[in-house]
Structure formats: structure tokens, C-alpha cells
Amino acid sequence: MDYQVIHSIAGRLRILVSRLASDSEYANNLKCSVESIAFVTNVRVNPLAKSLIVIYDKNQLKDSLILEQIISLIRDEQRLKLITQATKKQITNLPLESRSEINYLEKLGLPVLSLVLALLATPLFELTIPAFVVGGVILLSAVPLYQKAIHSLTEERHLTVNVLESMWVTLHTLQGELTAPALSILMNESSETLREMTASESHRSHLEFVDVSRLYWVERDGNKTEVALSDLQVGDCIIVSAGDRIPVDGKAIQGTALLDQQVLTGESQLISCEVGQIVYASTLLVRGQLFILAEKVGKNTKAGQAFQLIENAPVYDSRIADYAEEISNQAVLPAMCLGAGIFAFTGDVHRAIAPLQLDFGVGIGLSVPTAILSALQYAAKTGVYIRNGRALEMLAKVDTIVFDKTGTLTEVKGEIVGIEILAPEVNAEKILSLAASAEQFLHHPFAEAISGYVTTKNIKLEACESWDYQVGMGVKAKINQQEILVGKALFLQEAGVEIDVEKLQNQEGVIRNRSLVYVAKNGKLLGYIIYSNPVRKESATVIKILEKAGINTYMLTGDRHQVASAVAYKLGMSMGRVYASATPERKIEILQQLHEQGKVIAFVGEGLNDAAALGYADVSITLTGCSDVARSTADIVLLDNDLRSLNHAINLAKRTMEIVNQNIALVAIPNISVVLAGVLFSLNPVIAVIISNGSTILAELNGLRPLFDEERKDPEIDTSAGRSDEGMLGVGWRKRGKKILSNLPI
Structure with missing residues (x-):
């Protein structure tokens, strides 16, 4: 080509x-x-x-x-x-409301026609148009309003502002005041159309993150062919090779493989897969090849259901809008009684109808979601997915943020930072070679770290004659007829290797957010490799900005106290706000304690063990690439995997709520003023409509401001934020010998 x-x-x-x-x-x-x-x-x-x-x-x-x-x-x-x-x-398969463009003629045609006829029938134009014709068109254009009123009476079984407005339109039309109701209907429909336009764009922005270009090999009727993801069917035999993600939930019917479930669970879990075993969509096939009989495809898979939880989540809900609507609805009956009382005492129909125009709840109900939707759309375009308006409102109120450690404040991928030799017959290169050889087929953080490290050092790997991996513990391999063990202390101890764990873990390297991976040969400990999940380069800056803004930061982690304290110290966090060795249940207990202190909490996590805490927090936040469980639970997803997105989201939330409060004032004050002027001074209904509905449109336009914000500008990473490693040596959380990490051979 x-x-x-x-x-x-x-x-x-x-x-x-x-x-x-x-x-x-x-x-x-x-x-x-x-x-x-x-x-x-x-x-x-x-x-x-x-x-x-x-x-x-x-x-x-x-x-x-x-x-x-x-x-x-x-x-x-x-x-x-x-x-x-x-x-x-x-x-084609999208819901109609998701893929159809807004039909402006259908929504605005009759309202525009009714207003034109009403204006032509005024003395200004002196056209002879029968009043019943104009009135009929006006009432016909008001059908959507009547439908809402009937729904509130028959289904919701209570009075709403739609009932009030229906009465106002009908009574004015019957009185021959045609321009005012026609103008009111048109302005209301225009306001709703404006919000729908914003909602349509917001939905479209979420669809942009769906990739339909992936093709898979499928065996059908004995022939192999490439099929698009959306065309996979139940009963297909899908061929998945090393490096591919499994696209369906189904049963392995041929082949063997090693699977990595990190995307599904949030943890680097490697499992072996054989014929007859059930596998799930989004699982990575690390080694081997599988022929999979598809049992669930698309949205019916576990991964698809998790994605649908996000796609189908409501985006319009807003506590402020609900509260304003509730107040407005509670004012319906008093307004009707007031109108009846005014008519009984004065006999003035115009003044009696005036209280029926008390519909600031509708204006707020339209303008507040417009501001929310505009903010959600802007957030998605700038790297933050926010599930709904409630999450945005709560984020603006947050005064406490609780972070998980691994994968959130630190990088997921580790790096080799040192090696300690404990047997005189080997050197550092030999230990690294044995460890990397045993780990070469694995894809958990340490395996990837040591694989990358030995590659840069040009260290030769040796062939494994056999190997057996125990998830989360270690690997046993046979290399040159020698049994090699690589893993945690407990893993080696259970295999009969003697390790003085207390002595070895007192090293300074462990305190500095370092972990030890032990290497043994034929039951004898050769040494240990020190590796680290380094803190994210932006973490200290984010913590500093949050604390400066008056937001307290905490850390909850299942890691041991020494490592958690080291990370918190380096990031500049208060050591009294660090909770280590925390189980999922313990995390919930701590969040409950913070709630009892009156705090509004956001929890930031990314793993399966964070799901409960994410569900309990006022606002739950996760990063892209996290587990499906975390993503389906979280209110907010930081799409660019940068914690500075959290600062951006908080600033956007606060600014949006300022706009929301402005909109409430823009709608409520003119509406109440119009009602008072109608009752006291018999204000012209056309002027009343212009002021009342005009304020709603003005508020909606104000709500669109987030769409026109400048491009996101993240703060520069502050190298002075946090604390130095040298200062960490003086922290007395545990007595230990001060062994200098830089002296370790590597």
C-alpha cells in the first residue's frame, strides 16, 4: 500500500x-x-x-x-x-436515546408556532386569527407538560411544580392571555433542550473510551478466521495466545497456559490453566495457548458487567437539585391555596393566578444538572471520569482523603535497589542470575523488576528444567539439577531453609520502603535481593497541595508498619495518620471512626482489597488500570494514572458548586420576586414569563461555563515536597543498625 x-x-x-x-x-x-x-x-x-x-x-x-x-x-x-x-x-445496538440526535423540530416546532400565532394575534399585527385556534395550538404544545403533571399525580402520587405550571398555562390560555403561556412553554422547552444537548455530549465523551478495533482468531466449522470483538458469539471457539487478553468468559477446551488476573482482581495473581478450567474476560494469557469455548460474551461477561455499572450509572442526580425540587414541591399546595384566597378576597384573576408561577424548582432542576453535566464532560476530556453529580458535590465538601499505599501512592512496578550476599561461594551476579532464571516466566512486580534489571546488566539467564510458582509466596525451580528457591522468608522456611528474619529485616533498606526477596540453593540461603515500589514522583506534591488546602491526608495499607511509615515519612504525611497491617475490615473501622468525627472522606485505592473501603467512603476514587471491582465501585477514575488529577478534580468540583449556587440565586430570586410583584402589583404576565424563564435560561448558560474552561494545567512537581531519606534515619519507630544502602553490591 x-x-x-x-x-x-x-x-x-x-x-x-x-x-x-x-x-x-x-x-x-x-x-x-x-x-x-x-x-x-x-x-x-x-x-x-x-x-x-x-x-x-x-x-x-x-x-x-x-x-x-x-x-x-x-x-x-x-x-x-x-x-x-x-x-x-x-x-446500531446502542439504546435509541444514546445514538439519536435531538429532534429540534419535534421538541420546539409547536412551541415556536404557538408563540408566533400568539404574537400575530396581538393588536400590534392586527391579524384576524381565531383565539380558539391559537389557544388550541398552545394547549397542544403544552402536552409534554400535562404528561409530566399527570405522571406526578398518578404515579408519584403527589403535587409537583408541573401541576402548578399546567394550571398557570391553562388558566392564562382560557383567559385569553395567549402570549404569556406560549412564551413560557417555548422557554421551558428551550431550557430542557439545552440540557439534553449537554447530556448528549457528555454521553458521547464516555463512548470515546470504548475501543472496537480489536480482532480475535476464531475457529468456526474447522476454519480459522479473524472476528471483531463485537461479533464474538456464545459457542465460538476462540484462540488466545501468549500476550493476548481473553475476550470472553468460557471454558478451556484445548491447551495449557499461565494466566495473569491483575486487571480483573487488581492483584498480580498468576494461575495455571488446563483443559476444563473456567476463564474470564480481561485475563492476560502470559504463557501458552488456549482454545476457549465462549459461554458469555460482551456485556454479559464479568468484565462487561463491571463496565456497564459505570456506563449505566445516573449522571443527573444532584442533592442540591433534589433539595430545591423538594422545597418547590412543598410550596405547590400553599401557592394554590394562596391563589384561591386572593381570588376570594379580591376577585382579581390576574393576581390570583400569579402564585401559580412559583416554579423555581423547575428552573433549578434544569440549570443545576446543566452545570453538573458540563463539569462531567470537561472532566472526562481532561483525564477524570466522574460517575455522577452526587460524587461531584461530595468531592467539593471533602476535608479528609485516605490513600491506599501500593499502586496508589507508590508505583505498581518495582525496581531492584540492592543485593546482600550471605554465602561466600556466590557473587551478586550469580544470585541475580538464579533469581531471574527462576522468575523468567512470571509477570508479577518483582519478576518484571528483576527481568528488566538483569537485561540492563547483560546477565545471562539459565534454563529451567522445571518450576513451580506459589502465588504470593515464591517460586521453586530446578536449574542445572539444583533446587532454587526464590521468594518470601516464610516460603523458604517452609521448605526447610534457615533464615534469621528478625536480624535481616532490621536493615535500613527495609525501613526505606524496601522489601526482601530471598534466594536459596539446595536448602542453603545464598542472599537476598532488595527491591522497592518507589513512590510516585507526584505523590509528595499532591500531599503538600492537599494539606495546604486544609484537607487532611491519611494512609491505610495492608503492608507492615516499617514500610508504611517509610513511605508516609518520605511523602511528608503526619506519622499519626498512618495505619499499617490493615485488613479490609480494619479499613472500614477506621473510616467509620473518621466519620464519627464529622469528616467528609474520600478514599483513593486501586485493588480488590480496597473495594469495601471504596464503597464505604463518601467519595471513592481509583486510577485507570485498577481492578474491575475497584473501577465498578469507585465514583471517580483518574484516567491518566496521575495523582495530580485528584487536585484537578477537587478544584473542578469546588468551582462547579460555586456555579451551582450562582444558578440557584439566579433562578430563585427572580421567580419569588415575580410572584410577589404579580400578587401586589398585578405584574403583566408576559413580563413575568420573561423574567422567570429568562432567569432559568441565563442560569443554564452560566452552567455551561465549565465547557469553556482552559486546558488543564497540572502543578509542577515540587522537589522540595516531602522529606529526605537521610531524615528518615532519625525516626524512632524501630531500633536498627544504620547500614548504608549505597554500600550494598549491585
Whole structure:
């Protein structure tokens, strides 16, 4: 295929593809397929110039990765057709309200017509239009309003502002005051349409994170063929090889493999899989090959159900809006009684109808969700997924944030930082070689850390004659007819290796957020490797900013006290706010204690053992790449895996709630004033409508402000935040010898 990259800058690509000029079907398929790539925001095809222009989110997608994906699509016409079919099928299967554009004619046609007729019938134009015709069109355009009123009376069984407004429109129309009700209906429908437009864009922004371009090998009727993810069916035999993720829930019917369930559970759990075993979608196949009989596909898989919990979560709920609506609804009956009383004493219909216009609950109910939805859409575009309005409101009130440690304040991937030799017959290189050889087929953090380290040091690996891995404990391998054990102290002790754990764990290296992995040969301890999950480079800066803003930070972790204290000290956290060796039940107890102190709590975690705490907190936050359980439980997901997104989300939440409060004032004050003016001074109903409904539209426009915010600007990483390792030596949480880590051979 003839192609050439003509222009490339961060966020934008222009590629010359000669076939675009002569093959319109190919051009359409290529455009559709490129659009399906996650984080691609715009695709244009210019057949005359033979060019493909791609705009993408440079903060989410690397230049090299997007170019690689596009070139692979340009070269593979068959794949283009499959992806295009899958994309069209997915769009077709979306709920109607999710994929349909707003029908402006249907929503606004009658209201506009009724207002035009009402204006033409005024003395200003002197057109002879029968009043019953204009009134009939007005009442017809009010049908949606009547339907809401009937629903509230028959289904909800209580009076709402929709009942009040229905009475106001009907009475004014019957009185011959045609312009005011027509204008009121049009402005109300315009307000709702404005909110629906915002909601539509918000939903579309979430769909951008779904990648439908993945293809899988499937064996059907004895033939192997590539099938798109959306076309996989129950009963298909799907072939999954090393490095691929399993796309379905099903049963292994052929082959053996080693599976990594980290994406599913949040923990690096490696399990062996044989014929007859049940496997789950999103599990990574590390080694081997499996033929899987699909039993559940798509949204019916465990992973799909977790994703649906996020997609189907309500986005409109807002405690403030609910509270305002409740107050407004409670005012319905008094307003009706007031109107009846005014008519009984004065006989003035205009003044009697005025209290029926007390509908600030509707205005708040429209403008507040507009502000919330605008903020949710802006958040998604800037790297933060916020589930709903309640989460946004609570985040603005948070005064305490509790962090998990591993994978949240620290990096998931570890690094080798030292080695201690305990047997004279070996050197550091030999210990590293044995450990890396035994771990070479594994993918947990230590295995990846040591594999990467020995590669940079050009240390040769040895062949394993056999090996057996115990999840979370260690690995036993046979190398050159020698039994090699690599793992935790308990794992080696159970195998009969003598280890003075108390003495070895008193080393300074352990205190500095270091963990020890022991290596033994034929029952004799050779030494130990020190590795670390380093703190995230932005963690100390985030903690400093939060504390400066008056938000207290805590750490809850299942890790031991020494490691937890070391991390907290380095990050500048208060040592009195660190809770180590915390089980999931203990985490809930601590959160309950903080709640009893009157604190509003956000919990930030990413693993399976954090799910209970995430569910209990006022606001639950997790990072992308976490377990499905955590993601389905969390209110907020930091999509760019950067804790500075947390500061961004809090600032956005506070600013949004300021806008919400402004909207409440913009709606409530004019509405109450209009009612008082109508009762006391018989205010012209047209003026009343303009003031009342105009304030609602003004509030909605104010609610759109988050959409026009500048691009997100994260604070620079503050190298002075936190504390130094040297200062850590003076912390008296445990007495130990001051062995200098830099002296360890490595």
C-alpha cells in the first residue's frame, strides 16, 4: 500500500494515501476504522488531496502508538471491513436515546408556532386569527407538560411544580392571555433542550473510551478466521495466545497456559490453566495457548458487567437539585391555596393566578444538572471520569482523603535497589542470575523488576528444567539439577531453609520502603535481593497541595508498619495518620471512626482489597488500570494514572458548586420576586414569563461555563515536597543498625 506521512505534530497527523482518490469504499472504511481508535477525536479524508488527517488526544495517546495503529489499518483492507462492520453494529445496538440526535423540530416546532400565532394575534399585527385556534395550538404544545403533571399525580402520587405550571398555562390560555403561556412553554422547552444537548455530549465523551478495533482468531466449522470483538458469539471457539487478553468468559477446551488476573482482581495473581478450567474476560494469557469455548460474551461477561455499572450509572442526580425540587414541591399546595384566597378576597384573576408561577424548582432542576453535566464532560476530556453529580458535590465538601499505599501512592512496578550476599561461594551476579532464571516466566512486580534489571546488566539467564510458582509466596525451580528457591522468608522456611528474619529485616533498606526477596540453593540461603515500589514522583506534591488546602491526608495499607511509615515519612504525611497491617475490615473501622468525627472522606485505592473501603467512603476514587471491582465501585477514575488529577478534580468540583449556587440565586430570586410583584402589583404576565424563564435560561448558560474552561494545567512537581531519606534515619519507630544502602553490591 502506497502511503507517506506528510505532517506530524503532537495531536495531529496527515498521511498521504494514494488509494483514497480512486476507492471511495476504502476511504470510508479507513475513516470509520481510524475513528474507532480510542482517544482519536476527529478524522477527515480528502480524496482530491489523497490525504488522511487525524486529530487525537496527545495527552492520552503517544505519537508512535497512533501512527503504528493507523499504518496497520492502511495496509490491511480486510481488517478495515471487519472493524467498519463491527462499529456500525455497535452503533446500531446502542439504546435509541444514546445514538439519536435531538429532534429540534419535534421538541420546539409547536412551541415556536404557538408563540408566533400568539404574537400575530396581538393588536400590534392586527391579524384576524381565531383565539380558539391559537389557544388550541398552545394547549397542544403544552402536552409534554400535562404528561409530566399527570405522571406526578398518578404515579408519584403527589403535587409537583408541573401541576402548578399546567394550571398557570391553562388558566392564562382560557383567559385569553395567549402570549404569556406560549412564551413560557417555548422557554421551558428551550431550557430542557439545552440540557439534553449537554447530556448528549457528555454521553458521547464516555463512548470515546470504548475501543472496537480489536480482532480475535476464531475457529468456526474447522476454519480459522479473524472476528471483531463485537461479533464474538456464545459457542465460538476462540484462540488466545501468549500476550493476548481473553475476550470472553468460557471454558478451556484445548491447551495449557499461565494466566495473569491483575486487571480483573487488581492483584498480580498468576494461575495455571488446563483443559476444563473456567476463564474470564480481561485475563492476560502470559504463557501458552488456549482454545476457549465462549459461554458469555460482551456485556454479559464479568468484565462487561463491571463496565456497564459505570456506563449505566445516573449522571443527573444532584442533592442540591433534589433539595430545591423538594422545597418547590412543598410550596405547590400553599401557592394554590394562596391563589384561591386572593381570588376570594379580591376577585382579581390576574393576581390570583400569579402564585401559580412559583416554579423555581423547575428552573433549578434544569440549570443545576446543566452545570453538573458540563463539569462531567470537561472532566472526562481532561483525564477524570466522574460517575455522577452526587460524587461531584461530595468531592467539593471533602476535608479528609485516605490513600491506599501500593499502586496508589507508590508505583505498581518495582525496581531492584540492592543485593546482600550471605554465602561466600556466590557473587551478586550469580544470585541475580538464579533469581531471574527462576522468575523468567512470571509477570508479577518483582519478576518484571528483576527481568528488566538483569537485561540492563547483560546477565545471562539459565534454563529451567522445571518450576513451580506459589502465588504470593515464591517460586521453586530446578536449574542445572539444583533446587532454587526464590521468594518470601516464610516460603523458604517452609521448605526447610534457615533464615534469621528478625536480624535481616532490621536493615535500613527495609525501613526505606524496601522489601526482601530471598534466594536459596539446595536448602542453603545464598542472599537476598532488595527491591522497592518507589513512590510516585507526584505523590509528595499532591500531599503538600492537599494539606495546604486544609484537607487532611491519611494512609491505610495492608503492608507492615516499617514500610508504611517509610513511605508516609518520605511523602511528608503526619506519622499519626498512618495505619499499617490493615485488613479490609480494619479499613472500614477506621473510616467509620473518621466519620464519627464529622469528616467528609474520600478514599483513593486501586485493588480488590480496597473495594469495601471504596464503597464505604463518601467519595471513592481509583486510577485507570485498577481492578474491575475497584473501577465498578469507585465514583471517580483518574484516567491518566496521575495523582495530580485528584487536585484537578477537587478544584473542578469546588468551582462547579460555586456555579451551582450562582444558578440557584439566579433562578430563585427572580421567580419569588415575580410572584410577589404579580400578587401586589398585578405584574403583566408576559413580563413575568420573561423574567422567570429568562432567569432559568441565563442560569443554564452560566452552567455551561465549565465547557469553556482552559486546558488543564497540572502543578509542577515540587522537589522540595516531602522529606529526605537521610531524615528518615532519625525516626524512632524501630531500633536498627544504620547500614548504608549505597554500600550494598549491585
